[in-house]
Amino acid sequence: METLNTDFSPHSSQIEVLDALNNEGIFRKNNFKYITLCAGRGWGKSLMAMFQLIKWGFSAPNIKLMWVTPYSIQNRLIYRQLLEILPGNLVKESNGTDGFIRLANNSIIYFKQAENPDSIRGVHVQYLIIDEAQDISEDAFNSVILPTTQYGKKILIIGTPKVRNGILYYYYNLGLAPNEIYKSFKYTVYDAPKTKEQLDELQLIKLNIPFKAWQSEYLAEFCDTEGSVFINILDNALLDGFSDPLPNNQYFSGIDLGQAKDYSVLSIVDSEYNLVYLDRRRKQDYDTIIDAFSRKIKEYNDAVTLWETNIESYLFEQSKSKIKNLNSFNTNRGSKKEIIEHLAVLMERQKIKYPKLPELIKELSLFEGKYNATTRYVQYSAQGGAHDDCVISLALACWSVLNYKNRKIQHFFI
Numbered sequence: 001m002e003t004l005n006t007d008f009s010p011h012s013s014q015i016e017v018l019d020a021l022n023n024e025g026i027f028r029k030n031n032f033k034y035i036t037l038c039a040g041r042g043w044g045k046s047l048m049a050m051f052q053l054i055k056w057g058f059s060a061p062n063i064k065l066m067w068v069t070p071y072s073i074q075n076r077l078i079y080r081q082l083l084e085i086l087p088g089n090l091v092k093e094s095n096g097t098d099g100f101i102r103l104a105n106n107s108i109i110y111f112k113q114a115e116n117p118d119s120i121r122g123v124h125v126q127y128l129i130i131d132e133a134q135d136i137s138e139d140a141f142n143s144v145i146l147p148t149t150q151y152g153k154k155i156l157i158i159g160t161p162k163v164r165n166g167i168l169y170y171y172y173n174l175g176l177a178p179n180e181i182y183k184s185f186k187y188t189v190y191d192a193p194k195t196k197e198q199l200d201e202l203q204l205i206k207l208n209i210p211f212k213a214w215q216s217e218y219l220a221e222f223c224d225t226e227g228s229v230f231i232n233i234l235d236n237a238l239l240d241g242f243s244d245p246l247p248n249n250q251y252f253s254g255i256d257l258g259q260a261k262d263y264s265v266l267s268i269v270d271s272e273y274n275l276v277y278l279d280r281r282r283k284q285d286y287d288t289i290i291d292a293f294s295r296k297i298k299e300y301n302d303a304v305t306l307w308e309t310n311i312e313s314y315l316f317e318q319s320k321s322k323i324k325n326l327n328s329f330n331t332n333r334g335s336k337k338e339i340i341e342h343l344a345v346l347m348e349r350q351k352i353k354y355p356k357l358p359e360l361i362k363e364l365s366l367f368e369g370k371y372n373a374t375t376r377y378v379q380y381s382a383q384g385g386a387h388d389d390c391v392i393s394l395a396l397a398c399w400s401v402l403n404y405k406n407r408k409i410q411h412f413f414i
């Protein structure tokens with residue numbers, strides 16, 4: 001290994017896993033085929049696996065190995081990092097487009113992504129590494145990935161836990177009971193050495209993401225597949241009512257326009273996340289609704305407004321002349337997650353206050369995250385088709401605070 005460009009001295013938790021992979025140390029009498037490693041982000045899963053892959057690759061000539069990730073972008077990253085580690089004289093041939101590295105001894109490493117299962121079919125390897133396994137579908141895993149190692153020697157499954165579902169969870173559980181085929185390991189992000197700066201950064205992350213996300217992504221705990229998103233709902237209902245605009249305050253608003261029979265909601269908060277105004281209406285034409293909303297926004301010192309533009313986006317364009325500091329927000333799976341999780345953190349840390357509005361309280365209580373096994377994403381929505389317009393508009397107003405507070409208002413006027 002001293003001929004590699006980069007040195008690798010595994011930390012003590014990595015050594016435990018490496019011993020199981022190499023039948024060494026306390027595992028010298030074992031020969032596990034499936035080794036599952038669940039660890040928090042940044043523990044060093046991928047790096048450790050890369051060095052193990054190189055070791056396997058040079059254990060004999062003509063070995064076939066494969067690295068599988070859910071998506072191609074992660075794949076290209078690992079491909080490049082491996083080439084950085086390997087000095088030129090140890091690489092016979094490499095091709096990023098086709099995704100392979102042929103080592104000097106004719107061993108070959110394939111890089112494949114699970115989102116393109118057809119490219120994996122027909123490949124046979126002795127050693128297989130599945131990275132970010134929490135995002136790989138059971139279907140792709142069982143139908144194309146697993147058959148590649150029918151006669152294989154070792155399969156390393158690594159990932160950061162998400163929900164109690166999927167292949168990472170399945171293999172992790174198989175390896176918990178004493179047996180000779182499956183072995184599992186689980187480590188938190190703190191089970192790897194950290195500098196003072198890294199510890200400070202982790203503290204900051206912990207303060208800024210929902211507790212559930214912290215538990216799964218950093219403490220490597222598998223979470224419930226579904227559940228309520230917001231806590232402290234009544235504890236945060238501390239305001240007596242709405243409050244009038246104060247001349248020197250900056251305000252922020254969120255608009256969620258409802259289709260047909262749905263409600264349209266405007267929420268206005270101050271820069272300390274106090275809900276100062278909320279208007280929820282339906283069965284009116286859009287002009288009436290938008291007129292009422294724009295008047296209020298103007299009253300609140302031209303609040304910096306985020307407007308959800310997935311539906312009727314022409315109305316947004318038409319309203320630019322009526323609302324001075326208007327910004328659009330396009331909801332998709334990722335952006336919705338961001339604004340909802342931001343609101344969830346404010347609720348958890350009791351940094352938001354609102355009056356005891358029955359509709360808002362009800363919507364916050366019924367809002368839930370549901371794991372979708374096909375997309376492997378947690379989807380946020382109201383339970384059983386209940387309304388969620390108050391939640392969305394409040395989340396947009398809070399997102400507006402986060403993004404536009406203390407910035408020059410003119411800057412956002414397009």
Ligand SMILES: Nc1ncnc2c1ncn2[C@@H]1O[C@H](COP(=O)(O)OP(=O)(O)O)[C@@H](O)[C@H]1O
Pocket residue numbers: 008009010011014039040041042043044045046047048
């Ligand atoms: N044993 C080690 N010694 C030094 N740095 C390490 C070690 N293990 C991991 N790292 C570094 O820690 C960071 C995170 O590693 P990575 O493998 O990407 O983590 P993970 O895949 O668990 O999220 C990288 O910068 C990597 O180089």
Ligand SMILES: [Mg+2]
Pocket residue numbers: 045046047131
């Ligand atoms: Mg990784």
